[in-house]
Amino acid sequence: MSVPVNPPADSALQARGLAVPGRLEAVSLDLGPRELVAMVGPNGAGKSTLVQALAGLLPAEGLVHWNGQPLSRIAIQERGRQLAWVGQEAQFEFAFSVREVVAQGRYAWGDDLSGVEEALARLDLTHLADRPVTRLSGGERHRVGLARALATEAPIQLWDEPVAQLDVRHALEVLRLARCLADGGGTVVVSLHDLRAAYRFDRVLVLDRGRLVGNGPPHEVLTAALIRDVFQVQATFVESLVPELP
């Protein structure tokens, strides 16, 4: 496979032959700005591994470019301004307040605190801002992690299963926020298990046993055949109950 030296000019997040031995096989992809990307796949398919490798948080083989620059040439502090990552785990050992944790998103900007209150408001956390994070529910802690990522104002946002623990309204709000960030010029990658939600994204990445087996618009990728192969379930396209934000 030939590896292009320069990524396409409009590529925000690019991977070539990105691999983690035993967990992820040579993934190549190009994600643009203004793109809302869903990542789906069964448990253990390598979604978290791919997200972490793209974020530069895992030793991996292959090349990653952010906004056209090779990751190895981006200083660590600058990385904190360009890409935000939200992990699946949201455990906080120490009793920082919600506001203090969200303000950590401004570390790479010299702790200037700009946008912290807005990030709190957008994740519906203003009323919890002074509460210790150790006294939050699992879903609330996940929203704190998302608010911290939002506060970084990073154009590339990688969220690993952000809605798995959220109630219906907050889950919908998080997905609407993701759409909003993408419409504002960002590149937002969200891993999730809800295929119906994924169907509304601009692009879907499907992972199966460490390989990228689908990459494209949802109506092209999420076919009944692929869903059967990857998830071993029958998929039918019907009208059903669809919760919406008012």
Next chain:
Amino acid sequence: MKPRLAVPLLLALLVLTFLASLAFGELRLSFGQVVSALAGHGDEVARTVVRDFRLPRALVGLAVGAALGASGVVMQAFFRNSLASPGLLGVSSGGALGAVGVLAMGPLLGFTTAAMWALPLASVAGAFAATGAVLLLAQRGAGTERLLLSGVALNALLGAGTSFLLTTTAGHFEVNAQILFWLMGGLESRSWEHVWMGVPAILAACALLLPLGRAMDLLSLGEQSAQSLGVDVRRLRRQLIILSTVLTALATAVAGIVSFVGLVVPHVLRLGFGPDHRRLLPYSMLGGAIFLLACDLVTRTFPLGLRLGVVTSLIGGPFFLWLLRRPR
């Protein structure tokens, strides 16, 4: 409690315990006598007692307490666990084995009182060897858990070595007693040599640690998230391990094994003033110094031959239990 009360409160307590350390002992002095003795006035006996004996002892105590308090904060942030303590990676056990080795070799080498510098040097060497060994053992992957388990294993190994030396010297009563005394920590007969040995380097390490507080905040909530937010986690972890080792090694070298300070002081201050490391670090340095000086005062006040390490645990242990029982 309001964080802005912390600095005046801790500083006042530090001045009080420090002056008390200069005033109390076999020769009781008033604070006024202490101040004039420090200034070089007043009665000659008081001057000698304060300037040649109590001042170096208090300075060593202050530095040792600050070092253990700071080192405790570092280990707790590093391992994201408020139960971590300075000795977790085997630093104090290594220091103990080094010092005990020198003491045990006294009869073999033909001296019963170890040379002034040999003991702390051996202790520092042992402490660094232990940290080096842990880092080597945990090198591949260098994950937090592997590091922790390597520390546990090394602590057991070094503790066994110390116990072995303790039993093999059982026939030499004086040597044996020296070892036991050293293992229980103490500040008696600390001289200006001990001050020069430990205090400047401890203060320097504390000063280098203070600017890392903000990055420690992020590290304490997760390595990957800290890295993604712009913290150079590998570099930070290296800095923290080195500084914490220097602090614990020097504290152990000049005062023996003093347990519980590094665990209980940061814990209490975090409960009182919150987990922000930019504040918790300096507060724990002050708090460690206060706690150590206060415990040393107790060892002098009760003529039971109480050792410093025993007092820190005797006071720290029950207090800690009471703290844990409180509803949060």
